Amino acid sequence: xxxxxxxxxxxxxxxxxxxxxxxxxxxxxxxxxxxxxxxxxxxxxxxxxxxxxxxxxxxxxxxxxxxxxxxxxxxxxxxxxxxxxxxxxxxxxxxxxxxxxxxxxxxxxxxxxxxxxxxxxxxxxxxxxxxxxxxxxxxxxxxxxxxxxxxxxxxxxxxxxxxxxxxxxxxxxxxxxxxxxxxxxxxxxxxxxxxxxxxxxxxxxxxxxxxxxxxxxxxxxxxxxxxxxxxxxxxxxxxxxxxxxxxxxxxxxxxxxxxxxxxxxxxxxxxxxxxxxxxxxxxxxxxxxxxxxxxxxxxxxxxxxxxxxxxxxxxxxxxxxxxxxxxxxxxxxxxxxxxxxxxxxxxxxxxxxxxxxxxxxxxxxxxxxxxxxxxxxxxxxxxxxxxxxxxxxxxxxxxxxxxxxxxxxxxxxxxxxxxxxxxxxxxxxxxxxxxxxxxxxxxxxxxxxxxxxxxxxxxxxxxxxxxxxxxxxxxxxxxxxxxxxxxxxxxxxxxxxxxxxxxxxxxxxxxxxxxxxxxxxxxxxxxxxxxxxxxxxxxxxxxxxxxxxxxxxxxxxxxxxxxxxxxxxxx
Amino acid sequence: xxxxxxxxxxxxxxxxxxxxxxxxxxxxxxxxxxxxxxxxxxxxxxxxxxxxxxxxxxxxxxxxxxxxxxxxxxxxxxxxxxxxxxxxxxxxxxxxxxxxxxxxxxxxxxxxxxxxxxxxxxxxxxxxxxxxxxxxxxxxxxxxxxxxxxxxxxxxxxxxxxxxxxxxxxxxxxxxxxxxxxxxxxxxxxxxxxxxxxxxxxxxxxxxxxxxxxxxxxxxxxxxxxxxxxxxxxxxxxxxxxxxxxxxxxxxxxxxxxxxxxxxxxxxxxxxxxxxxxxxxxxxxxxx
Numbered sequence: 001x002x003x004x005x006x007x008x009x010x011x012x013x014x015x016x017x018x019x020x021x022x023x024x025x026x027x028x029x030x031x032x033x034x035x036x037x038x039x040x041x042x043x044x045x046x047x048x049x050x051x052x053x054x055x056x057x058x059x060x061x062x063x064x065x066x067x068x069x070x071x072x073x074x075x076x077x078x079x080x081x082x083x084x085x086x087x088x089x090x091x092x093x094x095x096x097x098x099x100x101x102x103x104x105x106x107x108x109x110x111x112x113x114x115x116x117x118x119x120x121x122x123x124x125x126x127x128x129x130x131x132x133x134x135x136x137x138x139x140x141x142x143x144x145x146x147x148x149x150x151x152x153x154x155x156x157x158x159x160x161x162x163x164x165x166x167x168x169x170x171x172x173x174x175x176x177x178x179x180x181x182x183x184x185x186x187x188x189x190x191x192x193x194x195x196x197x198x199x200x201x202x203x204x205x206x207x208x209x210x211x212x213x214x215x216x217x218x219x220x221x222x223x224x225x226x227x228x229x230x231x232x233x234x235x236x237x238x239x240x241x242x243x244x245x246x247x248x249x250x251x252x253x254x255x256x257x258x259x260x261x262x263x264x265x266x267x268x269x270x271x272x273x274x275x276x277x278x279x280x281x282x283x284x285x286x287x288x289x290x291x292x293x294x295x296x297x298x299x300x301x302x303x304x305x306x307x308x309x310x311x312x313x314x315x316x317x318x319x320x321x322x323x324x325x326x327x328x329x330x331x332x333x334x335x336x337x338x339x340x341x342x343x344x345x346x347x348x349x350x351x352x353x354x355x356x357x358x359x360x361x362x363x364x365x366x367x368x369x370x371x372x373x374x375x376x377x378x379x380x381x382x383x384x385x386x387x388x389x390x391x392x393x394x395x396x397x398x399x400x401x402x403x404x405x406x407x408x409x410x411x412x413x414x415x416x417x418x419x420x421x422x423x424x425x426x427x428x429x430x431x432x433x434x435x436x437x438x439x440x441x442x443x444x445x446x447x448x449x450x451x452x453x454x455x456x457x458x459x460x461x462x463x464x465x466x467x468x469x470x471x472x473x474x475x476x477x478x479x480x481x482x483x484x485x486x487x488x489x490x491x492x493x494x495x496x497x498x499x500x501x502x503x504x505x506x507x508x509x510x511x512x513x514x515x516x517x518x519x520x521x522x523x524x525x526x527x528x529x530x531x532x533x534x535x536x537x538x539x540x541x542x543x544x545x546x547x548x549x550x551x552x553x554x555x556x557x558x559x560x561x562x563x564x565x566x567x568x569x570x571x
Numbered sequence: 572x573x574x575x576x577x578x579x580x581x582x583x584x585x586x587x588x589x590x591x592x593x594x595x596x597x598x599x600x601x602x603x604x605x606x607x608x609x610x611x612x613x614x615x616x617x618x619x620x621x622x623x624x625x626x627x628x629x630x631x632x633x634x635x636x637x638x639x640x641x642x643x644x645x646x647x648x649x650x651x652x653x654x655x656x657x658x659x660x661x662x663x664x665x666x667x668x669x670x671x672x673x674x675x676x677x678x679x680x681x682x683x684x685x686x687x688x689x690x691x692x693x694x695x696x697x698x699x700x701x702x703x704x705x706x707x708x709x710x711x712x713x714x715x716x717x718x719x720x721x722x723x724x725x726x727x728x729x730x731x732x733x734x735x736x737x738x739x740x741x742x743x744x745x746x747x748x749x750x751x752x753x754x755x756x757x758x759x760x761x762x763x764x765x766x767x768x769x770x771x772x773x774x775x776x777x778x779x780x781x782x783x784x785x786x787x788x789x790x791x792x793x794x795x796x797x798x799x800x801x802x803x804x805x806x807x808x809x810x811x812x813x814x815x816x817x818x819x820x821x822x823x824x825x826x827x828x829x830x831x832x833x834x835x836x837x838x839x840x841x842x843x844x845x846x847x848x849x850x851x852x853x854x855x856x857x858x859x
Contacts, residue, residue: 076803151800157777158760163718163802248778254761255779288658291670297680319763319774321755321781325702329694333687337680343647344679350654353666357659368651376644379687380636383694385629385701389618389770392763392798455617457767459798462806467796551670 035120038524040127041106042422045415047131048098052408054138055089056489058082063482066462069469079463080149081168085140087152088172091272092179093134095407099275100186100221101130103414104214106422108190110517111208113199113535115527118192119185126185133178140168148172151461153265154235156246156257161239170239173232180229187221190214199516201535205299208515208538209292212299213278216306220267220274223310228264231257255322262313270309273403274302276410277342280364283417285349286511287361291551293348294341295538301338301345308335318387325384332382339375343368358511359432363413366440367406373447374402395454398447405443405485412439412492420506423499424522431495435488442484449474449481514539613638618770622789622814625701626770632697639686701771704782708752710820712743716755716762716775716797719804725824725833733830737807740794744813744837746820747787755781763798766812772798787814815840 031039062082065073074082109117117123140147145166150158159169194207194215207215235257237243244250246257285292292298312331314323346368355361377399381387390396412435419427453474458465465471509518518541520529533544537551616637620630658666715722720736723743735741745751755764757775765772768791773781797808815823815837823836 076806080800080803080805150802155761155800158800158802163760248776252778254777289660289666291668293669294671294676296671297676319772320776320779321773321783322779325698326695329698330691333691336687337683340647340683341676341679343651344675347647347650347654348672348675350651350658352669353658354660354662354664355655355658365651365655369648372644372647372651376640379690380633380640383632383636383690383698385625385632385694385697385770386636388701388772389629389765389767391772392765392800452617457765457795459763459765459796459806461800464806467794467807467809546665549665549668551668553671 035116035124036526037105037109037117037120037123038422038528040123041102041104043127044097044105044130045102045422047127047134048094048102051089051093051134052098053489053493055086055094056486058086058089059482060486062086063479066465066475067472067479069465069472071464074463076463077146077149080461081141081147083461084148084151084172085137088137088148088176090404091152091268092176093130093137095272095404095411096183096268097130097179098411099272099279100183100190100214100217101126103279103418104190104210104217104275105186107418107517108211108214109193109197110520110524110528111211111515112194112197112202113516113529113532114193114197115529117189118197119189122185123189126182126189129178129182129185133175133182136171136178137175140166140171143167143171153261154257155261156235156238156254157248159235159239159257160247170236173236173239177229177232177236180225180232183221184225184229187218187225190218191222194218199532199535201540205296206535206538206540209281209295209298209302210275210278210515213274213281213302216302217271217274220271220306220309224264224267224271227260228268231260231264234260255317255320258317258320259313262316263310265316266313267306267309269403270305272407274306276367276407276414277302279414279417280367280410281342281346282515283360283364283413284346285353286417286513287356287358287364288350288353289356289512290349290353291514291539291542292345293351294345297341298345301341304338305335308338315382315387318384319391329382329384333379336375336379336382343372343375358416359427359429359436360413360416360511362433362436363409363416366436367410367413370402370409370440370443371406373444374399374406377402377451390454392459393454394450394458394460397460398450398454401450402443402447405439405447409436409439409443412436417511418517419499420510421517421522421524424504424506425499425502426506426510427499428495431491431498435491435495438484438488438491442481442488445481446478446485447481449477453478509541509545512542512545514542516540519544619768621768621770622787622791622793623769623771624786624788625697626768628697629701629770632693635693636690639690643686702783704752704784705750708784709749710746710751710817711754712745712751713754714743714756714764714775715758716764716801717758718760718802719797719808721808721810723830727821728824728827728833730828731824731830731833733834735810737804738809740809740811742811742813742834742837744815744820744823744833745785745787746817747790747814749817750784750786752782752784755783760801761799762801762808765798766793766795768793769812774799790814790816813837 034040061074065071065079071079105117105123109115143166145168147168148164149168150164157163194211198207234243234245238245238247244252246252246254248254281292281298308331312328312335314328315332317323318325381390381396381399416427416432419425453471456471457468458471506522508521511518516532519533533540537543539551543550613634615630616633618630618633620627711726713724713726720734720739721741723733723741725731733741733743755773755775756779757777759777762775763772764775769785773783791814793812795810795812797805801808819837819840823833823840827833827836
């Protein structure tokens with residue numbers, strides 16, 4: 001093989017067609033035993049998207065049930081299982097693993113010019129633990145008592161052996177311990193890879209912003225997940241070994257579970273969000289043909305968000321009456337400042353650019369708009385007096401669904417952006433745009449009535465709401481929005497299947513990208529690179545192809561505005 | 572015609588010198604104007620003033636937050652849409668590769684900090700009196716939540732206990748015009764004690780007794796239910812709050828020999844003209 005394959009040569013892959021690694025017995029064995037971060041990343045991506053479709057199907061059942069006040073589609077008991085598993089699947093099995101196991105696993109080593117993750121076998125173990133954990137959780141549906149039914153937060157003592165005696169609850173705990181270790185190992189791998197495997201010239205402040213976000217996410221995983229795992233082990237001990245850690249009657253404290261859970265749970269919000277922030281932050285500058293505006297400020301904002309996120313957990317517990325309200329309120333307000341900075345970085349990156357409306361870019365803009373709604377309502381909820389009357393109502397449900405729907409839209413941006421790199425093929429743009437409008441408008445139609453019905457007093461996790469049938473109209477609108485989102489996912493599935501066999505026309509750099517993954521072939525070869533460009537900024541690929549258009553830092557502005565120059569003039 | 576001229580103009584101008592036009596900024600200002608101007612008659616944004624002393628303050632806080640949120644959110648929203656449309660791709664030129672602008676970066680750090688400091692200040696102003704409890708309240712009620720019902724007992728008269736499960740919809744009687752202190756706890760799992768018209772909720776938890784005060788200023792009936800997921804019949808765990816004049820409250824409470832008698836007495840004092848959906852329009856009671 002020639003060791004200096006130029007990024008424009010794609011013939012090798014055309015010849016390979018037919019010997020694809022996904023076919024044949026040797027392919028399967030390869031897939032089972034691989035330690036290649038790209039194949040593991042693909043496995044993660046596909047598994048987590050399947051989980052999203054499953055969790056989404058449960059959401060469709062929930063929304064169908066809520067179109068009428070007296071339910072009737074599923075029983076009270078089944079409804080509790082459905083929303084518990086919907087939340088659990090989406091949070092534990094989709095959003096996190098998709099971001100830090102899927103796209104990050106695939107892209108981070110390539111973005112920093114590394115041949116693989118730092119610990120390839122640990123990486124494989126992460127995936128298999130994740131898959132095992134996912135199956136374990138889903139098996140709950142096949143037990144006699146049904147799946148876990150106490151909400152995805154598993155509040156003690158509703159999750160103890162008396163109130164949730166079934167095996168479904170144990171499978172849920174076991175699944176979270178398995179996927180928790182999977183996340184911890186991935187966190188270790190990301191941090192070690194980013195610290196130790198960067199290519200020569202790739203200094204910390206030349207790392208792509210997605211890699212920066214994944215570094216911070218990795219550190220947050222290491223801070224947060226061990227706490228949850230320990231908490232779950234204690235919950236299991238309470239259920240089976242006679243301890244009373246969360247049992248008020250035995251001298252324990254149910255509130256302790258809430259502290260442990262949210263000490264994981266709030267950093268987890270950012271563990272989920274930061275990777276998607278990172279994706280969108282990669283995509284917006286590329287399709288605006290500009291460098292990221294305020295790159296260093298963005299890195300600072302990301303680190304600040306992560307640091308603050310470890311000190312805000314009790315804002316989920318304002319109504320417990322046992323937390324210091326002003327402190328957690330203040331910390332929560334502070335976190336909105338770096339988040340706001342990010343918004344202006346994103347806008348600044350588009351400002352004065354050439355914004356190209358690819359599907360990926362549309363999804364990125366859709367992310368900004370949807371996330372803005374979730375962010376602003378989050379600031380309302382940071383005020384304890386306002387949280388008191390919205391807590392546990394659909395207002396809160398609408399708030400965090402605004403955020404997580406933004407993340408799903410961001411995930412779609414990431415998929416449309418990197419699909420050509422991962423497969424060599426483009427997703428269909430026409431279907432992509434159809435999906436964009438269905439998903440974004442459906443998402444808005446879903447959350448907006450939720451805010452209103454929440455303010456009218458509808459509590460969350462209600463199988464029936466015969467107590468106030470006037471909530472029905474708003475629920476119907478929400479459900480229509482939900483169904484539109486469901487249809488958008490069918491469009492996505494059709495798009496993915498349709499393009500599975502399309503010709504590999506993407507080439508190494510279809511979007512005129514900035515970062516190293518666009519310098520290698522699509523998909524990249526084993527160990528990722530035949531050659532690397534000089535890395536002189538955070539946009540090595542851009543610098544290579546546009547040597548005459550480097551990013552303008554402060555000093556490169558109009559020379560008459562450089563303070564030094566003015567001084568020289570004065571003298 | 573104007574639009575057409577604009578497009579031609581931009582096409583001729585090199586991409587690197589494109590700047591936001593005054594006209595564009597004018598449109599943004601025009602779009603925000605109604606929100607700012609409507610400040611004279613601030614709407615309730617989905618809630619109403621409620622019927623307690625604290626809920627009136629919470630209502631004002633909510634309005635302030637919503638107006639701020641709409642201005643900040645609306646501004647950012649329009650800026651995103653403006654940037655995406657104004658700088659849409661027109662040709663293959665490489666735009667100016669601006670990466671930093673110190674003034675803008677300082678502004679978008681400092682201004683949000685000031686806004687947030689203001690929000691926190693007003694939060695504390697409303698929150699402190701809302702969560703404060705007085706030492707010797709003139710009325711007290713002990714609320715115990717359980718799967719799936721409520722028990723209301725009144726220390727003033729130990730014979731009065733009101734208990735009801737699921738849709739039996741037990742009644743919690745409260746006085747109007749004087750402070751009542753609630754002792755909230757749970758027998759089993761975590762429940763949510765929520766009264767929309769009081770703009771308030773608190774967890775009922777095993778092992779924790781939460782105390783809080785209400786000073787209600789309207790008679791009425793307020794239908795509500797458990798808000799924290801508590802198991803199979805969570806969605807049917809109802810209760811009803813009934814507020815009656817303080818003099819009637821004390822008279823009924825001392826003269827009753829059981830919870831049922833107390834409820835009957837309370838219902839006699841206020842004719843049942845306050846239906847739950849009109850409860851918030853209930854008459855203000857003047858004590859003389």
